[in-house]
Amino acid sequence: MISVGVLGATGAVGQRFVQLLAGHPNFELSVLTASKRSAGKKYRDACSWRLEVPFPEDVGDIIVSDTTVESLKKVDLVFSALPADLAGDVEMQCAKAGIGVCSNASTYRMEPDVPLVVPEVNADHLGMIDLQRDKGTDGFIVTNPNCSTIMLTCSLAPLRRFSFSDLRVATMQAISGAGFEGIPGMAIFDNLIPYIGGEEEKMERETLKIMGTFDGAEVQKAPFSVSACCNRVPVIDG
Ligand SMILES: NC(=O)c1ccc[n+]([C@@H]2O[C@H](COP(=O)([O-])OP(=O)(O)OC[C@H]3O[C@@H](n4cnc5c(N)ncnc54)[C@H](OP(=O)(O)O)[C@@H]3O)[C@@H](O)[C@H]2O)c1
Incomplete structure (x- = not known):
């Protein structure tokens, strides 16, 4: 165990x-x-x-x-x-x-020697743990991305063989993503909030790291642009 x-x-x-x-x-x-x-x-x-x-x-x-x-x-x-x-x-x-x-x-998601992993998409990025060990760290740090980025990259992974240059994504995200104290009921009930602070930036940069190529020394970011529009909607999960 x-x-x-x-x-x-x-x-x-x-x-x-x-x-x-x-x-x-x-x-x-x-x-x-x-x-x-x-x-x-x-x-x-x-x-x-x-x-x-x-x-x-x-x-x-x-x-x-x-x-x-x-x-x-x-x-x-x-x-x-x-x-x-x-x-x-x-x-x-x-x-x-x-x-x-x-x-x-x-x-630590965007640190150059820290894997940002969606296992179904880029498990090979776990090789970055060796870079941490080379610096003398006995343990390791592995991160997972923002929740909406997980969904996006799982959808993109099968399309990798086709080249695309410009990705636009819109999300409808549940209130659980903001944590227990995150959104007052009066703000979200019967409503849609078209802004989640920092979320669009995270989706844009994390997607490029996850979909990038790890060559054993560093990740080459994916060669496309991402534009995200994130919305909070009144459902519990998903
Ligand atoms: N919610 C999601 O769907 C989601 C998705 C992806 C990533 N994340 C990330 O996951 C992390 C947790 O999010 P969450 O939604 O679970 O937050 P949360 O519901 O607010 O829970 C925060 C946790 O941190 C503890 N904590 C607060 N202040 C602390 C302190 N000063 N020292 C030690 N512990 C402290 C709290 O303990 P007490 O109960 O004692 O206050 C609680 O256990 C965040 O970094 C968030 O961005 C969340």
């Missing part, structure tokens, strides 16, 4: 990680971290479970830890669901301490 931790385990993404990892045949969920507001509480008391599936009772008694590398000594791998402005330091400290980091946060 691989011992794993979830950073930001009480949030929207963290709860999904916990749901997928609880009772997993290969992973043992050992450490759940969150903010100081939650640290010291049982997971069942610290988080307000909002997923459509039942709460995983077998992890409910785990005591939530503060999000520090010291809390993670007994894990081999962490899944990070931290806000991007907080993820940088702790994810890097984990990697330097020999822990593998799989991150949902945007902090």
Whole structure:
């Protein structure tokens, strides 16, 4: 069994990680971290479970830890669901301490030696982990993209053999993408919000990295332009 931790385990993404990892045949969920507001509480008391599936009772008694590398000594791998402005330091400290980091946060996505991976599309980019190891990092950081970029690149991957130069994409994105505290009900109910801060820029740059070519030393960005228009719509997921 691989011992794993979830950073930001009480949030929207963290709860999904916990749901997928609880009772997993290969992973043992050992450490759940969150903010100081939650640290010291049982997971069942610290988080307000909002997923459509039942709460995983077998992890409910785990005591939530503060999000520090010291809390993670007994894990081999962490899944990070931290806000991007907080993820940088702790994810890097984990990697330097020999822990593998799989991150949902945007902090390291565009770093030249960090894989930005959609497994069905560019699993070969995981070779970038060797570049991190060459710099003396015992662990590693691997990131996944913005959620709408995952959908886009999965659709584009089968079309790679055709050349295209100019890609225009419009999204209709669920409110879960903004996290639990993200959108006030009064703003989104019966409405469509044609702006998600930073999202269009992320889609445009992350797509070019994921669809790019890794030659063993660096990623050559994909040779097309992307123009994105992102909208928030009043559905829960998707
Ligand atoms: N939601 C999505 O669909 C989605 C998709 C792709 C990527 N992401 C990215 O995933 C990350 C998490 O997003 P989310 O939607 O799950 O956010 P969220 O619901 O707001 O959850 C944030 C998590 O971070 C913890 N946290 C907050 N402040 C902290 C602090 N000072 N120190 C340590 N932990 C702290 C919270 O713990 P407390 O409960 O104790 O406050 C909570 O566990 C973000 O980087 C986001 O951009 C989200």
